[in-house]
Amino acid sequence: MEIDHDTEIDRLLGQRLKAARRRHGLTLEALAERSGVSRAMISRIERGESSPTAPLLVRLGSGLGLSLSALLEDGPGAGPLARRDAQPVWRDPASGYLRRNVSPRGTGSGFEIVEVALPAGAEVHLTSASGAPALDQQIWVLDGRLDLTVEGARHDLAAGDCLQMHLRGPIIYRNPGSAPVRYAVILAAGSGAFPGHAA
Structure with missing residues (x-):
């Protein structure tokens, strides 16, 4: 299922990032410090107002201890076979x-x-x-x-x-x-x- 870059995908990515940040108990400032991405940019991504690039997502993911895959996945695991x-x-x-x-x-x-x-x-x-x-x-x-x-x-x-x-x-x-x-x-x-x- 190919993901097009549109406002819906940006919104979903923002929600996943925000949820992951909160699960780790991090403020915007703390994630900015860990990732080297500005607080303002993180806030824009979380609100779905920015289309983040791969380099940006890698820095944010590694700041959270997550792979890029974890940020891009859209649901629970489906078992041992991935069609x-x-x-x-x-x-x-x-x-x-x-x-x-x-x-x-x-x-x-x-x-x-x-x-x-x-x-x-x-x-x-x-x-x-x-x-x-x-x-x-x-x-x-x-x-x-x-x-x-x-x-x-x-x-x-x-x-x-x-x-x-x-x-x-x-x-x-x-x-x-x-x-x-x-x-x-x-x-x-x-x-x-x-x-x-x-x-």
């Missing part, structure tokens, strides 16, 4: 990258799988909130080429290549090609970040 047409899909309004939460929800599994399609020429910069735990993940390129810079080290990945990393700092995903690149991100559940950070 493709029921997997939550979200498009980043800035880069146009399409992110699909592949893994079944609510199973207690120790890992998470995300499928990403990054448009030709697109680039996404992700940084966790300060103090967020290191993210153990693997990037497996399914189609195309992916230029990945992890904490300053650059990796040129082709279809079939798989890179494992313990991510502790910034990461840049770039599609140098003329067609979309499609890749899977496999990460340790509960490690608190996005594909690619879970991008």
Whole structure:
């Protein structure tokens, strides 16, 4: 179920963020300090007045100890099978990258799988909130080429290549090609970040 960027989706994302912040007993000021996102921006997102980008959601999620998937999911787990047409899909309004939460929800599994399609020429910069735990993940390129810079080290990945990393700092995903690149991100559940950070 592909999520379009409209006021309804912005409203739902805002509600989920606000509920998560309250569950953690955090004020707007406390989340702003933990995530490095301004109080005013968090307030606008929670009110559904802003379409947050992937980098912003990653910082907010890591400030709450949540993965991007947790912020984007829209309901309780459905058991061990996740049919493709029921997997939550979200498009980043800035880069146009399409992110699909592949893994079944609510199973207690120790890992998470995300499928990403990054448009030709697109680039996404992700940084966790300060103090967020290191993210153990693997990037497996399914189609195309992916230029990945992890904490300053650059990796040129082709279809079939798989890179494992313990991510502790910034990461840049770039599609140098003329067609979309499609890749899977496999990460340790509960490690608190996005594909690619879970991008």
